[in-house]
Amino acid sequence: MDSFKRMALFAQVVQHGSLSAAARALGMSTSAVSQQLRALERDAGVPLLHRSTRRLALTDVGSRYYAACARLLDAAGEAQAELSAAREAPSGELRLSAPLGMADHIGPALGAWLREHPQLRVHLYFEDGWTDLLQARIDVALRFGQLPDSDWMAQRIGSLQRWPCAAPSWLQAHDMPDDPLQVPAGEWLGLPQMPGLAWRHSRSGEERLVPAHPRIVSQNQPAVRQLCTSGLGVAVLTCVDVAPLLDSGALLRLLPEWEVPPLPVWAVTPHRQTQPAKVKQAIGLLQAYLARVPGGNGAEAQDRERGG
Template identity: 80%
Template sequence: MDDVRRMALFAQVVQHGSMSAAARALGMSTSAVSQQVRALERAAGVALLHRSTRRLSLTDVGGRYYAACARLLDAAGEAEAELSAARHAPSGELRLSAPLGMADHIGPALGPWLRDNPQLRLSLHFEDGWTDLVQARIDLAVRFGRLPDSDWMAQRLGTLQRWPCASPEWLRVHGEPADPLQVPGNEWLGLAQVPGLAWRHRVSGQERQVPAHPRLVSHNQPAVRQLCVSGLGVAVLTCLDVMPLLADGRLVRLLPEWDVPPLPAWAVTPHRQTQPAKVRQAIDLLGDYLGRIPGVSGPAARVSVAGPPPSAD
């Protein structure tokens, strides 16, 4: 590594025309620059520069060596330019992981941005489990629920309201409940391995703990939503899942006087250091998109520490 530094320094000396000019450009003393050049010559076993009181000139081998050093310096400059561009303009591939329930939302959230940045590629990984972001080379993951401590970084995108819903067909058969406990235990639908929810009455403050043993379960939210639309039971769904279904009447919101704990949404990244522009801008766009959906409140905290595996409640 010392030889590489000396090669870059040698190229700077030649380009600036003197030891002192190179020293000023590099923030070093002239004697330190001279010592580094002499160390390079000793290691090479040949003279690279002719020195006089007025000027420096390259030896024959020094000229050939400088050409190679200049290419090294140019490559370093290009590498730094790439890093600078990545910090300020989105480019390259963005590897994004999200639950399957986000599949309908990535396009509306990121589509205009992708059209405006044709140099950017998007690789989508939809999954409802938890992936090791480093091993899978994921730049950004969207996750929901509580996140335990780890070395990964999380930024809150927003908080989603959760509403109990059923189909009109289910309501015709069972009627509309006034209390969560009036829903028969075998009529609940839910995600696998999700604990029961603590419900609170908005006016009286009464609390209900709804059993966490639904008759029909799935590992992904879209499947639970589809079971609910099919009239097979009552499901607690996020506003992100159900707004279009409530609008067109395929689902009906139940128990409006009862509140269910909301669900935080997170942007999780595997690194703590400064993020490239593609990651920063994608996080901002996802947060802006979620903030426009009824039932989603803005982030209460911008930065947090999080990591695998999340709890679903």
């Protein structure tokens, strides 16, 4: 085995965290991987890993050497991605992560495309938490709002308007507000990260910072919508969450002359220059869908190295 293959093997061992996991990924036996590591350290003349029965740990020189090996592995991955991206038709498996509230929208966004490409398989992950994208081998994840720092690439594919809504039963017990400050602080429903909202009057430009201490908090947006529909308070919901409920009269939109900042929507992918056709096309279709929905905007696109 030449030095480049040993460098790639060493990087795989570090990334997988054990000899056995790396051996499975490489299609080798654990003993063969161990033998190649010993040969690499013998040729290097310094130890690269501290081994125990439970874990591996990089030595100081091993840490610096791994950084160079990882760059080599990334370059090889980009070369392979170039070949994959050259395919005209998407194929293989697309692993897509999205919040639970988007479960009703993936079909309308991607349905026609999936029918055109029956060879493409899709694995959908719907959850409101922050999935470990690397561990779950996610190809693209839809994320909303502010993103934490990470090594993944986030492309802004649009935004969604947010509308304050309440059920008719809530309005029977409360006056229709003309100003967001007229909503009692304890009558808000929301997400844990909702300490308050910045409001702006669409005609006068007047601004309000409305402190909100939600009476009921949930990290699950569909749950907040259901609580709102049950008449338990006022919630600021995205346009895609409430459009059918507004049409049916199950919810009513409040404060139509007041606006809150739209919610940014991001497509988060592994940090690399070239994406396979299945990923690029899926992102484009999701962006086009956001541009079609009432209150959505899919025209703005901006890349940055953030995600999660």
